[in-house]
Amino acid sequence: MKHLNGYLKTGLILTGFLTVFIVLGFFWTPYDPTAMDAKKFLAPSLQHLMGTDNFGRDIFSRVLKGAGTTFGIAVATVAIGAVLGTLVGALTGFFGGIVDDVLMRINDALTAFPSILLALVIISLLGPGKKYNVVLALGAVFVPSFARVTRTAFAGLRDVNYVKSARLMGASNSRILWVHILPNTMNVLLPALTIGFNNAVLAEASMSYLGIGVTPPDASLGYMLSEAQSMLTRAPWYALSTGLTIILLVFGVGLIGEGLQRRSGEVS
Amino acid sequence: MKKKLLAILLLGSLLGAVLTGCGDGSAEQVTEDRSAANELVVGIAQDLDNSLDPHVVVAAGTKEVMFNVFEGLMKPTSTGDLIPAVAEDYTVSDDHLTYTFTLREGVKFHNGDTVAAEDVVYSIARCAGLNGSEPLVEALSVVTDVKAVDERTVAITIAEPSNEFISYMTTAILPADYDRQDTAPVGTGPFKFVSRAAQDNIVLEKFDEYWGTPVYLDKVTFKIIENADSLVMSLQSGAIDLCAHLTSTQIDQLGDDFNVAEGTMNLVQAMYLNNAVAPFDDIRVRQALCYAVDKQGVLDIAFDGYGSPIGTSIYPAFGKYFDESLIDYYPHNVEKAKSLLAEAGYPDGFTMSITVPSNYQPHIDTAQVLVEQLRAVGVEAKIELVEWGTWVEEAYVGRNFQSTVVGVDASNMTARALLERFTSAYGKNFINYNSAEYDALFEQALATYDDAAQTELYKAMAADLTKNAANVYIQDLADLVAVRKGVEGLNFYPIYVLDLSTVRYAD
Numbered sequence: 013m014k015h016l017n018g019y020l021k022t023g024l025i026l027t028g029f030l031t032v033f034i035v036l037g038f039f040w041t042p043y044d045p046t047a048m049d050a051k052k053f054l055a056p057s058l059q060h061l062m063g064t065d066n067f068g069r070d071i072f073s074r075v076l077k078g079a080g081t082t083f084g085i086a087v088a089t090v091a092i093g094a095v096l097g098t099l100v101g102a103l104t105g106f107f108g109g110i111v112d113d114v115l116m117r118i119n120d121a122l123t124a125f126p127s128i129l130l131a132l133v134i135i136s137l138l139g140p141g142k143k144y145n146v147v148l149a150l151g152a153v154f155v156p157s158f159a160r161v162t163r164t165a166f167a168g169l170r171d172v173n174y175v176k177s178a179r180l181m182g183a184s185n186s187r188i189l190w191v192h193i194l195p196n197t198m199n200v201l202l203p204a205l206t207i208g209f210n211n212a213v214l215a216e217a218s219m220s221y222l223g224i225g226v227t228p229p230d231a232s233l234g235y236m237l238s239e240a241q242s243m244l245t246r247a248p249w250y251a252l253s254t255g256l257t258i259i260l261l262v263f264g265v266g267l268i269g270e271g272l273q274r275r276s277g278e279v280s
Numbered sequence: 281m282k283k284k285l286l287a288i289l290l291l292g293s294l295l296g297a298v299l300t301g302c303g304d305g306s307a308e309q310v311t312e313d314r315s316a317a318n319e320l321v322v323g324i325a326q327d328l329d330n331s332l333d334p335h336v337v338v339a340a341g342t343k344e345v346m347f348n349v350f351e352g353l354m355k356p357t358s359t360g361d362l363i364p365a366v367a368e369d370y371t372v373s374d375d376h377l378t379y380t381f382t383l384r385e386g387v388k389f390h391n392g393d394t395v396a397a398e399d400v401v402y403s404i405a406r407c408a409g410l411n412g413s414e415p416l417v418e419a420l421s422v423v424t425d426v427k428a429v430d431e432r433t434v435a436i437t438i439a440e441p442s443n444e445f446i447s448y449m450t451t452a453i454l455p456a457d458y459d460r461q462d463t464a465p466v467g468t469g470p471f472k473f474v475s476r477a478a479q480d481n482i483v484l485e486k487f488d489e490y491w492g493t494p495v496y497l498d499k500v501t502f503k504i505i506e507n508a509d510s511l512v513m514s515l516q517s518g519a520i521d522l523c524a525h526l527t528s529t530q531i532d533q534l535g536d537d538f539n540v541a542e543g544t545m546n547l548v549q550a551m552y553l554n555n556a557v558a559p560f561d562d563i564r565v566r567q568a569l570c571y572a573v574d575k576q577g578v579l580d581i582a583f584d585g586y587g588s589p590i591g592t593s594i595y596p597a598f599g600k601y602f603d604e605s606l607i608d609y610y611p612h613n614v615e616k617a618k619s620l621l622a623e624a625g626y627p628d629g630f631t632m633s634i635t636v637p638s639n640y641q642p643h644i645d646t647a648q649v650l651v652e653q654l655r656a657v658g659v660e661a662k663i664e665l666v667e668w669g670t671w672v673e674e675a676y677v678g679r680n681f682q683s684t685v686v687g688v689d690a691s692n693m694t695a696r697a698l699l700e701r702f703t704s705a706y707g708k709n710f711i712n713y714n715s716a717e718y719d720a721l722f723e724q725a726l727a728t729y730d731d732a733a734q735t736e737l738y739k740a741m742a743a744d745l746t747k748n749a750a751n752v753y754i755q756d757l758a759d760l761v762a763v764r765k766g767v768e769g770l771n772f773y774p775i776y777v778l779d780l781s782t783v784r785y786a787d
Contacts, residue, residue: 046648046651046652047652048581052581066529066582067581067648068581227663227664227665228647228648228665229648229651229652229663241509242527242530244533245533246529246532246533
């Protein structure tokens with residue numbers, strides 16, 4: 013095991029800490045996250061760690077649940093983006109030629125759209141208000157960036173000696189692609205995954221912020237933040253607690269990505 | 281990566297800046313200048329229709345503004361009555377088929393011309409489609425003939441007797457054969473149109489030759505600000521003086537410079553139930569939901585206590601038909617709701633969906649509270665957000681929904697506009713309400729010309745809706761208007777208008 017640098021350590025601790033809370037939120041929250049039992053706009057206290065919102069719901073419980081939703085959407089989004097993106101990137105990078113040209117130009121075209129706009133278009137085609145639609149839309153938006161990263165890596169490794177010798181030994185293309193080259197692209201792929209995750213968290217937040225993510229009364233960090241903004245002066249703790257949670261989540265994973273990149277000796 | 285961290289830090293500090301509040305500039309200077317010039321700036325949340333032609337306009341938000349520019353033969357008052365405007369008086373023939381209007385002397389259009397009988401004939405004929413085209417105003421398609429008896433008298437004949445006809449005579453009177461109504465409207469109202477910049481503003485000025493009480497303000501600018509937060513900031517910064525239809529949260533941020541006037545939106549907000557689909561085809565289930573819902577609770581939780589509870593499809597501003605005893609016909613009673621559900625065969629409750637148009641936050645908020653209240657009696661409700669277009673197509677026209685939270689308004693100031701929609705044969709009876717008694721009452725009401733007797737019939741119809749628990753009635757939303765201190769005289773109407781003719785700066 014290589015040495016864990018400071019970035020990686022801090023990132024892992026922070027993310028681990030948050031993950032514990034998120035997992036906890038799936039099984040237990042101090043209050044029912046949709047129950048409107050308490051007084052409205054209570055300031056943070058020992059009873060309500062983050063205070064209550066405009067319906068008298070416990071914000072801490074909602075943040076726990078909402079972070080889970082956001083985390084889930086982000087993981088699923090990155091999974092879709094990474095699998096499809098790696099597939100496209102690997103094939104185009106390895107084989108090159110006309111397929112490469114065509115797919116990469118499509119890729120360029122997709123990248124040219126602002127990603128949120130593209131996701132909005134996809135959502136309006138799929139119909140709003142369903143959680144998996146958000147995942148599909150965001151996943152599709154994340155394909156191009158992964159494809160580009162992996163294509164570069166695969167193209168670079170196409171003609172290195174161990175690939176040549178594997179080919180001389182009669183290894184099939186798919187074996188070369190997935191067994192020989194893929195593991196060696198991990199130093200590029202892993203940081204891309206963490207950056208992708210962060211972008212997905214922020215994208216989910218922006219989508220819900222625009223009112224097309226989750227359906228109320230379900231919570232997600234983005235949706236809560238959009239609710240909170242109209243109450244900034246009345247209940248600043250609402251925006252602060254949700255906003256800080258997003259920042260911590262993104263920050264922690266961002267540190268991991270930075271740490272991974274430094275460990276592999278490629279500081280960007 | 282570094283860039284991203286930096287961006288996050290910047291975001292954090294920005295948030296800090298917002299929370300601590302920015303300096304408030306010279307708001308007072310700006311508003312004092314306006315006060316001295318006797319000008320008012322009004323914020324509105326949406327752009328006006330492309331065409332400003334009053335016979336073509338569809339959006340309530342446009343009618344609300346143009347109410348200040350146009351008048352009909354009759355004009356609604358803030359108490360819900362009709363008073364003569366362009367007309368001075370009218371008589372109805374004994375067979376209730378011919379209305380003879382005497383025009384008021386010396387009423388002028390904004391272009392300086394005097395209103396003549398031919399202008400009235402032109403306007404009514406245009407709306408009724410008598411010149412061969414489609415009727416522009418559906419309600420006026422009952423007009424079969426309109427003619428000028430002399431310079432100051434117009435006779436209008438309708439196909440069959442109608443109690444509501446006179447209320448349709450609020451339709452704007454326009455100068456004959458003037459063809460630029462859509463961009464440079466000309467009417468007879470207390471304010472005249474000056475200019476319009478699409479998506480930005482519309483400017484009105486005092487009309488000096490107005491026949492009635494002159495208005496106080498010299499100039500009114502309606503500023504279009506679509507973003508809810510920008511609206512609040514514009515009020516705070518002094519860019520606008522008056523803004524209607526605000527939420528209690530927005531009001532809360534305004535501070536001491538404003539008075540808040542509370543009117544009603546004149547909507548019937550309810551959880552409308554599709555009476556034709558299970559389990560809502562069972563009256564006991566519908567009644568159970570009525571008992572399960574705590575109206576005051578909805579108002580307290582989602583609307584800071586603002587709003588007026590209702591018990592049927594009549595809103596309080598319709599004083600003539602509003603029956604207060606219906607509000608608490610189903611008092612909040614969880615036990616009663618549970619036992620009714622058990623009786624109907626749902627001892628453990630059921631699951632249902634609430635369709636809500638995603639562009640109406642008050643309805644979404646209401647639905648969220650309803651979900652909680654229904655859970656207390658074992659009913660698991662799930663909110664389905666749909667776009668407005670989808671809602672109209674699927675729920676309203678297609679009647680493909682279980683329940684939906686929306687507000688229904690009246691297209692004109694008649695009980696018929698609110699109640700006819702639930703007669704079984706009516707094309708837009710989207711809740712599939714089917715009550716033979718209700719239909720019979722409506723037939724009788726249509727055939728009754730005595731106002732008092734007709735009012736009783738309409739009231740009986742409203743009570744029928746309550747007793748059969750047609751819908752879970754909730755409230756008429758509060759219409760909160762922020763008015764800068766020093767500005768006074770705003771009146772509320774039982775219809776959706778913003779009348780500025782009485783608004784003035786206090787000395």
